[in-house]
Amino acid sequence: MKSSILVFGSTNFLATLPDQILDTNIFSIDIVTSLSQAQSCIHITPIDIILVQASLEGSMELCSWLKEQTKLSCVYCILFEDRPELLTQKSQENWEWELLVNAAALEQGADAYVWQIPENQTTYSLANFAANYQIIIAQFTVGLRKAQKYRDLLDKNALLSAIALADSLTELNNRRALEWDLPRQVQQARTLKDPFSLIILDVDFFKKVNDTHGHLVGDRLLQLLCKRLQNNLRSQDIAFRYGGEEFVVLLTNTSIEEALNIAVRLNRVVDESSFVINNQLSINITISLGVATLEPEDNETGISLLHRADQCLLAAKETGRNKVVSWDEHHHISHLNSVSY
Structure with missing residues (x-):
């Protein structure tokens, strides 16, 4: 069974993501650009991981909404910070400010918060881009692991429920x-x-x-x-x-x-x-x-x-x-x- 990925982002945002994440041979991927589309998709299709573009309108509302949905607690939400004003301030290496921003993002409902490097940014080396990609892949892997554990738990619960509701002698419902x-x-x-x-x-x-x-x-x-x-x-x-x-x-x-x-x-x-x-x-x-x-x-x-x-x-x-x-x-x-x- 393919893992289900929902991308809340623009075409430009998709271009910044690692190819491993967008492999349709491995993952089932849906792409939406509005909060209503995202909510509708989530209600219709079980989702494992959501990739959220922070600069897209409705991104923070989507993260908060996910956190409020008890039945969606299994969904792993990765928020990608690409807002220019925040990226500019981050480049000034204000670590205290950065930690506060990270904490705020996680409090709003994201499970992971990834700072993106602008494609046109010349002050970053190839090693910086490679490290950023590794962070994204690592967070994505964590999400997949969480989704698999949740599926395993559902299977075990289904088995236990079947055992609890079955009569062992006649194999009828009890x-x-x-x-x-x-x-x-x-x-x-x-x-x-x-x-x-x-x-x-x-x-x-x-x-x-x-x-x-x-x-x-x-x-x-x-x-x-x-x-x-x-x-x-x-x-x-x-x-x-x-x-x-x-x-x-x-x-x-x-x-x-x-x-x-x-x-x-x-x-x-x-x-x-x-x-x-x-x-x-x-x-x-x-x-x-x-x-x-x-x-x-x-x-x-x-x-x-x-x-x-x-x-x-x-x-x-x-x-x-x-x-x-x-x-x-x-x-x-x-x-x-x-x-x-």
Whole structure:
């Protein structure tokens, strides 16, 4: 992946930069000349390093703006001092003044501050220009190193998040993942004005499996069950292990009628064939399912929706198990629709 470079500067400024920095075979480079263009580019494209021409209008504002953006703290900003009045004063070798100017530039938001040597300046030797180029390359290298460390950190955080949100036994999303995703799905459904439904299901008499065959067999049974469930869900459906032998499925853009059809299919595919644990053991199980769909009065966390589906699951288990129960249009526990097999 190429590092992304944003140059805030004029054509003349570009001519002063080392060729190594402007190599488009190595870096992805965008060039802008106004503050609004720079901000727009940063919002659209992830940026690793920003090279800022101090004499260009809006340069100091860009540095300050970057410093205020917490999410952009990873961007390395190199400010190139090319303002004639400051360069002239610097040539007088007033070290105290120069240190104050450097400090002011860094306080405004720059991560590095580089004094440029004017191309038409005859008092500087080739060695001076070479040293100046080395400073620029060194600061640029620091920026690249910081960007790489940030990418590595993002990758590690993504991996840790995936581990934290996954159930190690079934490889489904876990309850913590559900608690994060359910409110997001509710908000999205309301924003898009799409239907959103939910299934909660439980393995009937699962304790008997553990008591009879042991927990290792029970664990293997849950793994096989999850694979069968996933093979019979749509690509947009998201399954979670809610706890023990209980699972939740979020159904994006799905009406109650569609959700019932999915629940009925899941109930059927579990009941119709046994689960082969090994060459000597096959186990038949059934599941009970509760179904509910998002209503205007549901809270934004989705907890009330989950609670209604759970009440339906409880009703399914209390009335014989191995069935699908849904909450009807009257939104009352005494008005449950039951489909058994």
